[in-house]
Amino acid sequence: MPSCGITLQIPGAAHYWLLNAQVPVSVVKDAVPGAAPNREGLVLLDLEIEAGRIAHIQAANGIPPQGIPSVDLRRGQVWPCFVDIHTHLDKGHVWPRTPNPDGTFAGAIRAEQEDWAKMERAYAGRHEKLWQDIYRRCDFGLRCSYAHGSQAVRTHLVCNGPHAQVSWEVFAQLRREWAGRLELQAVTLTHLDFFLTPAGEKLADKVAELGGILGGVAAMGPELDEQLERVFALAQERGLDLDFHTDETEDPGSLTLRHVAAATLRHEFSGQVVCGHCCSLAVQPPQVAHQTMALVKEAGIAVVSLPMCNLYLQDRRPGHTPRWRGVTLLHELKALGVPVMIASDNCRDPFHGFGDHDGLEVFREATRILHLDTPYGDWPQAITATPARRMGLVEAGQIGVGLSADLVLFKGRGFDELLSRPQHDRVVLRQGQPIDTALPDYAELDDLNAGADCSS
Structure with a gap:
């Protein structure tokens, strides 16, 4: 004991x-x-x-x-036990080898691409080496999550590049190994234009075969509605739920959440739809934000805020003190009857240099960042019962x-x-x-961070 x-x-x-x-x-x-x-x-x-x-x-x-x-x-x-509905296990725990030098969102994207390129160069087609790199980091994150008290985890998996197939193979293996201890779900993470290609349809077939969730990053542009039409059609044909990254930006002109809500209503979509981040709502004029939130309510969409990661990334500029907290309008969404949740998001990677897959840390920091206290009310549901229902876990x-x-x-x-x-x-x-609540030692991953200074 x-x-x-x-x-x-x-x-x-x-x-x-x-x-x-x-x-x-x-x-x-x-x-x-x-x-x-x-x-x-x-x-x-x-x-x-x-x-x-x-x-x-x-x-x-x-x-x-x-x-x-x-x-x-x-x-x-x-x-x-906690239910962590939005994570990125395949990106995690690479900070020692690939930090984000300026802490910005753009810097995170560049560093992420650099890390995948590092793996491809280092392993040069050696499938087993790449597999082990991704597997060990994902498993490390899951061991942290389990020891801290989570019983279910949903991860987004990058679906671009030669490593994409490996990530899904790793996920399938981990789901078998963790069966009975952690309920694991996986979501595709790609730009939505990928689903307009034959490869996108093959990916949807693969997700259906593995019992996954279809999703990706929604970005403003003239083809957004066409992309959403295709994604919703692929999901309906295969009976898949949907999970999108929307409006992870401080640009008030970003309205991808509204477009997702409109597409949900057009398709009379009966599956679950989750939208993560939704940061731009907080910097839009109240009337614009309310119109979007009303549409989200009508469409039955659930919203997950990632308070630690978005506090870290949003409104970051050199020499500039951030003026806002990066999070979405969680109180206002909840007041309208929209199911709202909080989750870990990225841990020790270019998008968030910290984090330990701990549901209590998520709730503690969300309470401080989003003012979930006085009164606490039913906010504990945001990291327990509400994500469990959205993941189809009726008893969790x-x-x-x-x-x-x-x-x-x-x-x-x-x-x-x-x-x-x-x-x-x-x-x-x-x-x-x-259970044994001892956390895994960071030193386990030192060989994967070869060449980085792991002593600092």
């Missing part, structure tokens, strides 16, 4: 109680009689765990059950009787305690049993 601040004296026990657990009421599946939330939206509960599932939930009464092991969490918070992201005991236990009681420290001593339960 891992060493942690909350001592579980029941390693291997199939039946036990977690007492005095503070749980965000918004992630509790059904109302619990006699349990009233406090001013922060936390409800004090006792949870019975049996055979890997939650057998019973009751209002905390301070009376340990007779004959059954129990652990008093002393009002520490308990969350369902919530706490309820009969559900798997996939939980994250924290010493932090109120949100002030939970979000003031990293909670490195958290306990992660999967099917009711604590």
Whole structure:
């Protein structure tokens, strides 16, 4: 059993109680009689765990059950495991070998292209070497995610260049290896004009074969609607969901989110549509932004904000203090009834030099950047229940009787305690049993960063 601040004296026990657990009421599946939330939206509960599932939930009464092991969490918070709906595993953990010298979005694109070119030169057609490079970095990210308490991850995979096929092969292998621990989904990441070509249709067939999601980067231009028509048609023909990068820019003239919403309505699209970033909404005139948001609501699109990455990239200019936070109008979208989410995005790559695939870090930084506090309300759903529903995971992201005991236990009681420290001593339960929460060592990747100064 891992060493942690909350001592579980029941390693291997199939039946036990977690007492005095503070749980965000918004992630509790059904109302619990006699349990009233406090001013922060936390409800004090006792949870019975049996055979890997939650057998019973009751209002905390301070009376340990007779004959059954129990652990008093002393009002520490308990969350369902995280659901990270927007990541880039195939790009991750290359910062030591390919940093972004100026931190800008344009610099990130140049550095990303440079890193792929480095791999192609270094491995010179040696498929296994390229495969191992991508596999090891993706697996490193997944091990971080799992140890921090995620139960599901959706990654976008670059689909241009000779490495694209390898990335999908790696993903298929990782999905097999992580089955039962992490639910993995993959989305195509390419410019939408690619889908106007025969190769784009073949890619859609491959995605359907692998059970993936169709998507890409929407960019303003005279062919955008034609590109969207083709992508939606390919998705409808194959029964695929869609996930787009939209308006990751501070240009108020960027309206790709509106175009995606209009295409969704034109096609009467019945699948799930997710749009990520949507940054330009925050710099548009209120009337323009509201028109787009109303269309998004009508189309049933869900929006995911990537607060850490967009804070890092947007409004960055040399010698200039950023004037805005890079994020979209999450409060306004939510007020209209649009499903809203937050996620990790890039980790230790040219688009974001930091990050550790930690759902709690995402929620903590989103709370600070987007003001998700006072009140916290149901914002915990943005990294749990809401992305779970959009990923088709009906039992994930919530706490309820009969559900798997996939939980994250924290010493932090109120949100002030939970979000003031990293909670490195958290306990992660999967099917009711604590997992090893030791994180992988960055040194594991040193040979992939050969030639870079990894000591700094």
